[in-house]
Amino acid sequence: MGENFEQLSTDDLRDRAVELARKRWDVRFFWRLLGLIPAAEAVAGNREASEASVAQASGFLYEALSVETDPKVQEALRPVYIEYLREHGERES
Numbered sequence: 001m002g003e004n005f006e007q008l009s010t011d012d013l014r015d016r017a018v019e020l021a022r023k024r025w026d027v028r029f030f031w032r033l034l035g036l037i038p039a040a041e042a043v044a045g046n047r048e049a050s051e052a053s054v055a056q057a058s059g060f061l062y063e064a065l066s067v068e069t070d071p072k073v074q075e076a077l078r079p080v081y082i083e084y085l086r087e088h089g090e091r092e093s
Helices: 010-024 027-043 047-067 071-087
Strands: none
Touching: 010 027, 027 047
16 A cells, blocks of 8 residues: 555646545645646746736636625625735725
8 A cells, every 4th residue: 555656657646636635525735736836837937827827726716706696605705805905905995
């Protein structure tokens, strides 16, 4: 059972990790990947792709939030929006 992950291809590692995260409903793993993709693009020398990745991720999340129409879910997220705006210097109206 002590498989050496260093011997596996990157494609195989990705596929296995994503499949395991799907089975476990590990949203944190996917969230972490979304946050790391732009940095990985930059490290790989793909500056334009890095900027595009940020735009794609933010668009995906905005779309996901827009689809959620349950007022109770939106109200539950309200403190998160307020905290973020305050932490990053947005002025209150």
